[in-house]
Amino acid sequence: MKKWVVFLGLAFVLLTGFVVAINHADAASLIPLDLSKPESSQVEKPTASPSAEQDFQELKNKAQARIGEGWLYMRSFEKFDVDPPQEEGVIPLVDTTGDLWYYVNASGYVERFVTIFRTMDGKIQQVGVYSDGTAWNTMVDEIVEMAPFRFEPSDYGLPYGFRSPDFKSQKTVLENGLEVVRFTFTKQAEKPYKSLDYQASAPIVSHESSYVFDAVSGFFISKTDIVTMEDGTQRVFTYLEEEIKFDVKPPSDVLAYFELKKQREEQK
C-alpha cells in the first residue's frame, strides 16, 4: 500500500511539473536563455502547419540569397494605436519612420550600422550606432557591448507564430499587382488582462498577427498586430512596413555618426 501511495505521489508530481511546463510553453520565450549558446540549442519544434513554415523558409532562403557584401539600406515606418496614458510616468508608443544602414561583410556578418528614427514631424527621436563591438544609442546615451551578428532578412518574429495552431500562409496578389505571401496566426490570452497600453479600454482577450512578404524576392513587406478586447472591440496595436535596397552607401551626415560615437566613447 505504502509503495503504491509513494509511486502515485511521484507520478503526480512529475505529471504536474509537465503540465505546468506545457502551460507555459506558449511563452517559451519566457525562459532567459544564454545568448552565447549555439543556435541548435534554441531551435523550437514547430507545432502547426508545416506547409506554412515551409513557405516561410523558402521566402527566407530567397531573400538570404540576395544578400551580399556591402551596404544595405532599409526604410521603415511603424504606427501604433494605443490609449492616452492615464497614469503619471506611462509613456505612449510613438509613430516613427526609420532609415537603417547596415554594412555586411564577406562572411555575412554586420560589422557596423546606423539607424535613425524620426517622429512623424521629421524630428530625430533616436539614433543607434554600432561599430567595433559596441552600440551607442543617442536617446538613452548608453553604450552596450554587442557581438557581430549574421545579417538575416527581416522576419520580425514571424516564427513565434509557428506555435499557434492556426498559423497559416496564403498566396495572394495585392492591388498594385505585387505577388505576396500572407501569414496569419492568433494568440489567445491565458485570461483577459488590462493592458498598460489600453488603460481606457476593456481587457484584452487575444492578439492576431498578419505578416506580408514579397513572394518573388522573399523580403518582408509589412506586419499588423491587432488586439481584441473583451467587449469585441478590435484595435491595430501596431502596423509596421519596411523596404530594403542594396548597395546604397550612407550619406556623409550618416557616416559622421561613427565619429560621434568614438568621441562619446572617449568621453565616457
Add this chain to the structure above:
Amino acid sequence: MNKSGKRHLVLIASVVAIASLLLTTIVRAGTSSTNGGVGDARCTASKTITQGSKSWDAYVKSNCDLIIGQIGYTSWTVRQYCPATDKYYVRFQAPNGVVSPNTNYFQRATGCTEYVTNCRNGFIRLQNMGQHEFKTILNTWRPIVNHGETFFVTTHPSGLAGE
C-alpha cells in the same frame, strides 16, 4: 487508508504544491536584488519582470526587517530594447521618486505592458531599472538595481549578443 498512508498523501500534496509554485516562478518571473541596510534595519532592494505570452510586468520592491522613516524609489525606468536596430521603447519613466513613510515595505508594478514585436529578428530585451530609497533620520541607502530579461520572438536567433 491507514494513518501512514494519509501522512504520505499530505506530504505528497505539499511537494506537488511547492513544485508547481517553483516551476511557475522559474519560468515566468525573474528578479535581481541586492541586500544592505540602513541604521539597524536589514533591507533588500529588488526589481522583477514577469512575462506573459503577449505582455509583461515590471515590479520595484523595497523592504526591510524593521520599520524605517522612508522606503521606496528615487528613480524607476521600464523599457524595451531591440538590439538588431539599437532602438529603445521607453514605456515607463517615473517623473519623481515615490516613498512611503514609517513602514518596512514598498512595492509598485507597471501593469501589463504589450511587447512591441517590431524588433527585426531574434529577441527583445526587457529592462527594469532604477534607484531605491531607504532612509532613517541619520542614514540613507540608495542602491541601484537593474534587471533585464530576454523575450525571443523567433526560432532563429540571429546570434546577437545581449547586455
